[in-house]
Amino acid sequence: MNRINQKLQEDKKLLSIYFTAGYPNIDDTTSIIQDLEKNGVDMIEIGLPFSDPLADGPTIQDSSTTALKNGMTTEVLFNQLKDIRKTVNIPLIIMGYFNPMFQYGVEAFCKKCQELGIDGLIIPDLPVDVYHEEYQTIFEKYGLINVFLITPQTSDERIRYIDSISNGFIYMVSSASTTGTQSGFGDEQTAYFERIAKMNLKNPQVIGFGISNNETFTQATKYAKGAIIGSAFVKHVTNHGVNTINEFVENIKN
Amino acid sequence: MKLKVCGMKYQDNIERVAALQPDYLGFIFYEKTPRHFDTKIPEISENIKKVGVFVNAEIATIVEKINEFKLDAVQLHGEESPYFCSILRSTSLVSRPIELIKVFSVKDGFNFEVLDQYENVCDYYLFDTKGKLPGGNGYTFDWSLLNDYPSTKPFFLSGGIGLDQIDDIKNFKASNASKYCYAIDVNSKFETEPGLKNTSILREFINKLNDKKTMNYNVDEKGYYGEFGGAFIPEMLYPNVEELRQNYLKVMAEPDFQKEFDQLLKDYVGRPSPLYFAKRLSEKYNAKIYLKREDLNHTGAHKINNTIGQILMAKRLGKTRIIAETGAGQHGVATATVCALMGLECIVYMGEIDIARQAPNVARMKMLGATVVPALSGSRTLKDATNEAIRDWINNPVNTHYIIGSAIGPHPYPDMVTRFQAVISEEIKWQLREQEGRENPDYVVACIGGGSNAAGTYYHYLHEPDVGIIAVEAAGLGIDSGESAATSVLGKEGIIHGCKTLLMQTKDGQITEPYSISAGLDYPGVGPMHAHLSKTGRAEFMSITDSDAMEAGLELSKLEGIIPAIETSHALAIFGKKAFKPDDVVVVSLSGRGDKDLQNYIEYFKI
Numbered sequence: 001m002n003r004i005n006q007k008l009q010e011d012k013k014l015l016s017i018y019f020t021a022g023y024p025n026i027d028d029t030t031s032i033i034q035d036l037e038k039n040g041v042d043m044i045e046i047g048l049p050f051s052d053p054l055a056d057g058p059t060i061q062d063s064s065t066t067a068l069k070n071g072m073t074t075e076v077l078f079n080q081l082k083d084i085r086k087t088v089n090i091p092l093i094i095m096g097y098f099n100p101m102f103q104y105g106v107e108a109f110c111k112k113c114q115e116l117g118i119d120g121l122i123i124p125d126l127p128v129d130v131y132h133e134e135y136q137t138i139f140e141k142y143g144l145i146n147v148f149l150i151t152p153q154t155s156d157e158r159i160r161y162i163d164s165i166s167n168g169f170i171y172m173v174s175s176a177s178t179t180g181t182q183s184g185f186g187d188e189q190t191a192y193f194e195r196i197a198k199m200n201l202k203n204p205q206v207i208g209f210g211i212s213n214n215e216t217f218t219q220a221t222k223y224a225k226g227a228i229i230g231s232a233f234v235k236h237v238t239n240h241g242v243n244t245i246n247e248f249v250e251n252i253k254n
Numbered sequence: 255m256k257l258k259v260c261g262m263k264y265q266d267n268i269e270r271v272a273a274l275q276p277d278y279l280g281f282i283f284y285e286k287t288p289r290h291f292d293t294k295i296p297e298i299s300e301n302i303k304k305v306g307v308f309v310n311a312e313i314a315t316i317v318e319k320i321n322e323f324k325l326d327a328v329q330l331h332g333e334e335s336p337y338f339c340s341i342l343r344s345t346s347l348v349s350r351p352i353e354l355i356k357v358f359s360v361k362d363g364f365n366f367e368v369l370d371q372y373e374n375v376c377d378y379y380l381f382d383t384k385g386k387l388p389g390g391n392g393y394t395f396d397w398s399l400l401n402d403y404p405s406t407k408p409f410f411l412s413g414g415i416g417l418d419q420i421d422d423i424k425n426f427k428a429s430n431a432s433k434y435c436y437a438i439d440v441n442s443k444f445e446t447e448p449g450l451k452n453t454s455i456l457r458e459f460i461n462k463l464n465d466k467k468t469m470n471y472n473v474d475e476k477g478y479y480g481e482f483g484g485a486f487i488p489e490m491l492y493p494n495v496e497e498l499r500q501n502y503l504k505v506m507a508e509p510d511f512q513k514e515f516d517q518l519l520k521d522y523v524g525r526p527s528p529l530y531f532a533k534r535l536s537e538k539y540n541a542k543i544y545l546k547r548e549d550l551n552h553t554g555a556h557k558i559n560n561t562i563g564q565i566l567m568a569k570r571l572g573k574t575r576i577i578a579e580t581g582a583g584q585h586g587v588a589t590a591t592v593c594a595l596m597g598l599e600c601i602v603y604m605g606e607i608d609i610a611r612q613a614p615n616v617a618r619m620k621m622l623g624a625t626v627v628p629a630l631s632g633s634r635t636l637k638d639a640t641n642e643a644i645r646d647w648i649n650n651p652v653n654t655h656y657i658i659g660s661a662i663g664p665h666p667y668p669d670m671v672t673r674f675q676a677v678i679s680e681e682i683k684w685q686l687r688e689q690e691g692r693e694n695p696d697y698v699v700a701c702i703g704g705g706s707n708a709a710g711t712y713y714h715y716l717h718e719p720d721v722g723i724i725a726v727e728a729a730g731l732g733i734d735s736g737e738s739a740a741t742s743v744l745g746k747e748g749i750i751h752g753c754k755t756l757l758m759q760t761k762d763g764q765i766t767e768p769y770s771i772s773a774g775l776d777y778p779g780v781g782p783m784h785a786h787l788s789k790t791g792r793a794e795f796m797s798i799t800d801s802d803a804m805e806a807g808l809e810l811s812k813l814e815g816i817i818p819a820i821e822t823s824h825a826l827a828i829f830g831k832k833a834f835k836p837d838d839v840v841v842v843s844l845s846g847r848g849d850k851d852l853q854n855y856i857e858y859f860k861i
Contacts, residue, residue: 051764052637052750054644055488061631073762098486099749103763124488125749149489153651158492173490176651 003091003119004145004168007042008204014226015217015252016043016206017233018095020063021080022072023049028242029080030087035242037090039249045122045228048077048096055124057180059231063238074104078112085117093147095122106135110142120145120168128162136165147171152192156199163201170203172196172224174210180231185210185219193223217252255427256437257460258410260307261289263449265296270453272298273792274460274719277437280329282307283319287387288448289441295323299791305329305355309388313338317347327353329380331388339375353377355410359384360395366404373407378436383413392442394419400431408436416443417455420462438463457719471716471783471792477665480789482782485664487752490648494656495752497571499666505570506563506673518562519677522595523552525559527678529685529841534813541834544695545844546682548707549818555846556675556707557588561657563674565592568655575599575654579643581608581636581703582773583615584846585659590624600624603642605635608773615850633767636777640751660704661781664752668709668781675710682841683714690839697722697834700843701825703739703774705781707845712793722794724832725784726825728770729797739768740797741780742788750779756788771800771854772820774846798827804858806830807848819846820854 007014017036021029029046036044049064049072056064077094084092094113101109101123113121121144126135128148139146145168150159152175162170174189185193189210196205207220208228220227229252236248260280262268272279279302281291286309295304303326306319310332319325328342334356343354354376358368361384369379381400385391393414403409415423415438426432442448444456477483477499487495505511519525527547536543548556561578568576576598580586586602593600602619606628609616619626632638647656661668661675683693698715700708702725715721730738738744745756750765758766758778770776780788787793798806807823810816818826822845834840848855855861 051632051766052641054641054751055490055648057645058631065632068764075762097749099757099759099765100763102749103746103759103761125486125752127485127487127489127492130484130486151490151493151651153493154489155493176490177649178490178645 002143002145002168003089004043004093007091008169008225012042013221014042014206015040015249016045016226016228017041018045018047018228018230019233019237020047020049020060020067021077022067022070023063023234024066024237024242026067026070026072026076027080029077030084032242032245033084033088033092035245036249037088039246040253041090041249042226043091043093045093045095045230046077048074048094048100050097050100053097055178057178057231059180059234063234074100074109078116081116081118091119092117093120093122094118098123098126107138110138110144113144114142118144120147122147122171124149128165132165149173150196152176152188159196159199159201163203166203168203169225170201170205171228172205172207174207174220177209179209184216193220197223214252214254255435255463257463258305258437258439259444259451259456260305260439260441261445261449262451263289263291265293267450268298269296269791269794270719270722271451271456272302274453274457275299276302276460278303278305278327280305280307280439280441281323283311283315284309284331284388297791301790303327303353307331310334313342313345316342317345320352321349324350325352326350327355329355329357331357336371336375339372343375355380357382359388360399362396364399366402369405373405378408378410379405380410380412380439394422397422397426397431400435401429403431403434406434408434410437410439411435412439414443415440417459417462420459423463453720471787473665473669473783477669479668479783479786481747482753482755482785482789483665483668484754485752486749486754487664488648490651491644491664491752494647494651495664498670501571502567502666502670505567511566511570514566515563519559523558523562524550525677526681526685527551529682529689531689532814535810535829538813539829539834540836542837542839543829544686544689544839544841545814545816546678546711546841548678548843548845549816549822549847553584553588553591554849555584555588555819556678556710556843557585557659558591559677559710560659560671560674560706561585561588561592564655564657564670565596565598567670568598568657569596571655573653573655575601575650576657577601577603577643577646577654578657578659579603579636579639580659581605581639581776582850583608583612583619584774584850586624586626587615587618587622589657589659590619590622593624594622601646602626603629603639603646605629605633605639607634608636608639612773612850635767637765637767644751660706660777661709661783662704662751662753662755662777662779668753668783671706672709672713672783675706676713678707678710678843679712679714682711686839686841694718694721695839695841696720697724697838697840698843699724699726699825699828699840701726701728701775701821701845702780702784703728703777703821704779705784707843709781709783711841711843712787716792723787723792724828725787725793725795726828727795727797728772728775728803728824729799730769730771732799733797737769738797739770739776739778741768741778742784742795743797745778745780753782755779755782756785771803772824774819774821775824796828796831798824798831802827802830804855807855808859816844817848817855818844819848820851822846
């Protein structure tokens with residue numbers, strides 16, 4: 001069974017962390033992954049940086065720009081990850097925009113992911129219908145779970161469609177926003193979380209965008225299986241370096 | 255039924271015929287015919303198979319031609335034996351798989367038993383009229399003989415087929431004799447001289463033959479132009495884009511929308527824009543050059559055609575807040591203008607670097623009541639301004655409409671923008687009829703960044719194969735200089751701002767920053783329709799350097815008293831590069847006026 005599905009079966013709320021590969025330094029990738037696992041993080045999204053990340057706010061865009069300047073590429077990332085499964089057991093997801101994958105070759109990319117022990121992909125600008133028609137069989141051939149996003153504006157009908165195509169979890173974007181622009185959840189979001197929870201979807205939901213501390217993590221996981229933290233972690237690394245990851249994770253958990 | 259056009263000879267003519275999208279083009283390698291092919295085959299669509307026609311040639315000669323011209327098929331017109339065919343089919347000297355067509359000449363009768371020996375050594379038969387020459391005799395044989403065709407191998411029907419045979423072909427198609435007829439082969443009946451095909455008669459034939467079969471250059475129901483286009487958007491944008499997709503055609507078809515759009519184009523924009531015969535320019539370059547004066551529109555360029563259309567669309571969709579991206583500021587000004595006109599809030603994203611470079615346009619936008627927000631991310635130019643506008647839309651999904659300024663972005667934007675700009679070619683058609691007595695020029699020419707003025711200039715000519723389409727990109731300091739914006743040459747298929755198109759990028763798929771002296775042409779992608787026109791060969795793409803464009807701008811100023819925008823100067827610069835015939839009617843989209851570029855011209859020419 002795919003590590004993501006295994007993890008989702010565990011009887012706990014999941015903490016998932018996103019970081020930008022190649023940031024702050026090109027060689028930080030594996031040590032960040034190892035540190036996150038050591039400190040009890042349940043799942044990791046490894047951000048493959050892109051020059052034009054449409055769905056991201058300034059924090060992740062800036063970290064991506066720096067990572068690219070540092071020399072991060074698809075090939076470099078794959079090289080860095082070549083022995084990752086010797087030391088890391090939690091699910092690993094690559095999150096990135098479609099064009100770098102398209103240039104690498106979608107099938108070659110998926111094949112490489114399988115070889116490295118990557119469990120899934122999140123590609124914000126690959127729409128579910130294009131995935132369904134053109135790429136689903138390739139992802140499945142290489143045992144990869146593709147994770148789709150839904151937002152407060154996504155219709156119930158489309159959520160059902162996305163649920164039917166998904167085979168891991170659904171990434172619930174907490175509000176109409178890019179990453180890193182929210183602080184705290186209001187009534188509107190709570191209503192949305194409740195609405196989705198009541199839909200009894202086949203796939204568990206993990207909430208992302210706007211989770212930055214223990215309070216928002218607790219709020220989100222009241223309604224969902226887990227929560228993803230991205231911008232807040234990238235900011236932490238920017239401000240405090242990569243040696244205090246334990247402090248960041250502890251603050252979220254307590 | 256497929257179509258083969260045989261006896262191609264001249265480069266230009268090959269391109270024109272290829273634009274009609276036949277299934278096969280034939281090149282005769284036989285020195286005794288006036289159609290003997292002895293030049294180069296230009297780049298044509300991969301969908302068209304190239305057939306080499308030979309008459310009792312040596313295997314070595316045929317192999318050499320296959321490899322040299324990348325032929326897809328070989329047609330044997332002499333007394334080649336079955337053994338000869340089998341050798342040719344199995345030789346490892348050929349670099350690519352080929353189809354083998356064996357020709358049989360038919361007169362009063364035909365002994366079909368001859369075919370038996372060829373059943374396993376060729377892919378198709380071709381039945382031609384027996385005459386003095388091996389092919390090209392110009393008359394038909396009695397097709398009813400094919401009622402006795404004993405084989406199941408598909409065949410080409412050939413020999414003297416012309417426009418006069420349309421009814422005969424239709425009858426033939428309805429009869430049993432055509433059961434295995436795979437293709438129609440035409441040649442001499444469409445020629446003005448041996449080897450030179452008349453494309454307008456050929457087009458008429460094709461339309462009649464297929465009850466109008468033509469390549470579609472418009473968007474399909476899924477939002478694609480061939481393999482380009484689509485909507486590669488994050489889920490956060492799906493509701494906005496989907497709302498627009500479901501409504502845009504419906505709204506545009508509403509009579510009151512049409513009426514308001516037309517009225518504003520007339521009274522506010524000042525349309526129709528003149529189609530001006532540029533006498534002195536024409537004399538200099540020895541062709542009949544017309545300028546479509548989009549520079550005379552309100553705000554000084556074609557951009558306003560689109561913003562008028564989109565602001566009316568936004569109002570009908572109940573939107574109260576407008577966002578836009580801008581590079582040099584032309585689209586920003588055009589958007590701020592229509593927002594002022596309609597009393598809607600307007601936010602324009604503009605790269606921080608562009609804000610510094612284009613102070614007068616920033617001031618204009620502010621005077622018109624718009625808020626100009628600097629894009630501080632990435633390279634801080636047009637592509638980043640576009641990213642910021644898209645992010646704004648993600649954050650404001652309900653009340654906001656995003657007015658994209660070019661024929662780019664996720665479906666339906668490229669099509670919607672093209673339709674609003676299509677007024678340009680619509681006017682050219684009737685204006686040219688008034689002045690030249692015909693609707694179709696020989697060429698339409700436009701500069702391309704994202705490609706909205708080009709899309710509008712081409713739109714009503716896309717499916718008129720006798721109209722050559724010329725697209726002019728900015729070569730910057732030169733194609734190979736590393737400082738260029740010639741996307742059709744330097745770009746590869748990829749995804750930018752929500753659509754699949756040709757795109758300048760690194761090997762790793764990171765989008766690169768293009769360069770051109772003209773701020774309106776330095777976009778790293780190109781509209782998906784243009785990517786399709788490039789890929790299919792329907793449009794001829796040229797690239798013009800900064801210096802050639804600047805000189806062309808100065809030349810038009812001095813010859814015609816019109817100072818063009820530097821973008822437009824690129825389109826004008828082709829006259830030094832491409833040869834036209836004296837009676838060629840060439841319409842150039844004069845997309846914008848040069849006021850905004852005065853400082854650039856001053857510095858460049860030390861005026």
